[in-house]
Amino acid sequence: MAFNIIVCAKQVPDTNVIKINPKTGTLIRDGVPSILNHDDANALEEALMIKDKFDDVHITVITMGPPQASDLLFECIAKGADEGILVSDRAVGGSDTWATSNTLEAAVRKWVKENGDYDLIFTGRQAIDGDTAQVGPQLAEKLGLPQVSYVEEFEISDDRKSVTVKRQLEDGYELIEVQLPCLLTTIKELNTPRYMKIAGIYGDKDIKTWNARDIEVDLTKVGLEASPTNVFRSFTPAPKEPGIKIKGDSEKELAKNLLINLKGKHVI
Template identity: 80%
Template sequence: MAFKVLVCAKQVPDTNEIKINPETGTLIRDGVPSILNPDDANALEEALKIKDKFDDVHVTVITMGPPQAEEMLFECIAMGADEGILISDRAVGGSDTWATSNAITAAIKKYGDFDMIFAGRQAIDGDTAQVGPQIAEKMDLPQVTYVQKFEISDDRKKVTVERQLEDGYEVIEIALPCMLTAIKELNTPRYMSIAGIYNQNKDIKVWNAADIQVDLSTVGLKASPTNVFRSFTPKPKGKGIMLDGDSEKDLAKNLLIHLKQKHVI
């Protein structure tokens, strides 16, 4: 029986390309390319490294989004994943993290048995870091977040991970099945291969709300308890001041003069 690894991923707008409308303060999404969320790429890479190590590993990428998110699943398969699952339905549109985790949990239950789940720490379009842990709670799975190092035992019964902390890290041993969320320090994602790009056997399933048998009262915009009260862009700060001086002593003197003029000291 294959060792099954699920990877939860999301297609997101490339935030490096997003601009702000100065009049409305909102994001200008027109013409902005969509990409595989960076932390999810690290999660996928670690799953593929397990596949490289063992012969019987099957990697499935699961996502929720509009029909064009299928393009991201093609990219994941071109990187080495075996199949993709897209949850796409107007009924789940507008879901916040709680509602999204409800839909993905329902899809995982439809998928069936698995051995472990990887997800990125957070998505760059929301930065909440909530969906992975919420899925783990709803699946009653042990979980470790902020994983920066990963090792799986030869018998594939447990994994040992380093969890990043603000002032260091902690080493945790966890039994399978489990949920792990990846950060960029975990690895360097591989590129798509030429063979993968031209692979004619791209196995992608598209499931709607009825397919995953999710309770419609728990998904979608109306079911989402999170509301955005206001979004805005901070006003740009004034330009910095360059101080001149022939020596460190002169620079320090000039700095003190400017600080006194600003009534800082």
């Protein structure tokens, strides 16, 4: 019986080139290339590393988005995933994190009906176009799974009954052992995502497309109108004032000039 891993991923606009409309305060997405969300790439990579270690691992990538989001699934399969599922329907468009997690929950439950139980779910910590870090934990709650977020180190037991993870905190870390199945959200420190394989790029792609009816999701809990949160305004922060450069021909002179400057500002 296969060891089943589900990876939830998102196609996002490349924020390195995205701009904000100064009148509407919304993101200008036209003409902006879409990419695999960074943290989700780390989630996929960790799943692939498990597949490298064991022979019977099956990886399914699920994404929610418009039809062009299938490009993300092609990329994931080219890296080594076994199948991709695109949930695409106007009924789920505009969903906030709560409504998105409702959609993903329904998609996971449909996958279970068709394939049996999963052993592990990976998601990225957050998407670079929203930075909420909410969808993964919300999905875990709705599936009734134990969860650990901000995973920066990962180790699976030889019997594949549990995992030990290092969870990043602002002032340190937690070392946690979790029984499977569970859901983990990953961060960039966890690993370095691999490139696509030539064989994967030109090989067969097992991609399915499901709509809202297929996953039997409650339409009153998805989409823009069902979303309890809305973005009021997006804006580019004003640039910070330039810092003060302390000059000096030696370390002693630099230290002296720094003290003079601090005293002048009544800091010391």
